[in-house]
Amino acid sequence: MVRPYAVKGRKRKKNKTERYDKEEDEEENIEFVEEEEEGTQKKLKSGVAVTESDEEKAEAAAEELAGIPLSLSEQQGNDKNSPGVIFILEKASLEVAKVGKSYQLLNSEDHSSFLKKHNRNPAEYRPDISHQAILNILDSPLNKAGKLRALYVRTEKGVLIEIKPNVRIPRTFKLQLLQKLSISAHGKREKLLRVIKNPVTQYLPVNSRKIGFSHSSEKLVDMHDYVATLDKDATLVFVVGAMAHGKIENDYIEDFLSISGYPLSAAYCITRITNALERKHKIL
Secondary structure (H helix, E strand, O other), rough: HHHHHHHHHHHHHHHHHHHHHHHHHHOOOOOOOOOOOOOOOOEEEOOEEEEEOHHHHHHHHOOOOOOOOOOHHHHOOOOOOOOOEEEEEEEOOOOOEOOEEEEEEEEOOOHHHHHHOOOHHHHOOOOHHHHHHHHHHOHHHHHHOOOOOEEEEOOOOOOOOEOOOEEEEOOOOOOOOOOOOOOOOOOOEEEEEEEEEOOOHHHHHEOOEEEEEOOOOOOOOHHHHHHHHOOOOOOOEEEEEEOOOOOOOOOOOOOEEOOOOOOOOOHHHHHHHHHHHHHHHHOO
16 A cells, blocks of 8 residues: 555656746747847846847847848838838846846836845846837827838847837747747748947937937927928937836937826827827828
């Protein structure tokens, strides 16, 4: 009687371990395949691994990820030399660290204990803000009509990412944007997402108008009235903060606007901008 009971107990313990391993595997089964690259990661003294600041090494180590579908704007044609709209998301919280056995995109919901252990403020790790803002831009009729020229995201660590208007970002924010530093279109060599060299101003048209947004700005405007006064043939660059707290302060911004008497999320701020531009260009 003793031996069967002991064998049965060991089986139950094995099944529990298998279930635990299965849960870990499911968590790691993400849209962007995780891959540990010594050239793209570095460890801080606290134990947190972040992306390499040298963009050249990052691009050299990146691999193409096939299967990213193209949106309608590519088929309609996106002439970079024609007037249009450029968005820049500043201070995006996109930091990768080795948690357990795998590299993960840090966020306050899943890694609160890990961040506190390394003396980090969990409230500052909000990749969902950037993700929702990116979706609002790419999903907008403005982009689908071919008016979006470029989208740039600069992280809090200073990594500059270029996202092409014709890429479709996965719906979940738990994607390793900084793990796979290069994404190409399925069956094509075109790079849809890549890390590029700073500063972002070198990619902006010379005569473009650079407009930043801040609730603290004394210049409160109605966005519909404001864009109606702008030159239709000018390229407009809109700079929006993608962080949980604080404000953007960049020397290249020519005009700071407040578009509401209340603080707005980055996603809703972008919605107001795109809606105003769609009305200006009669895009339904």
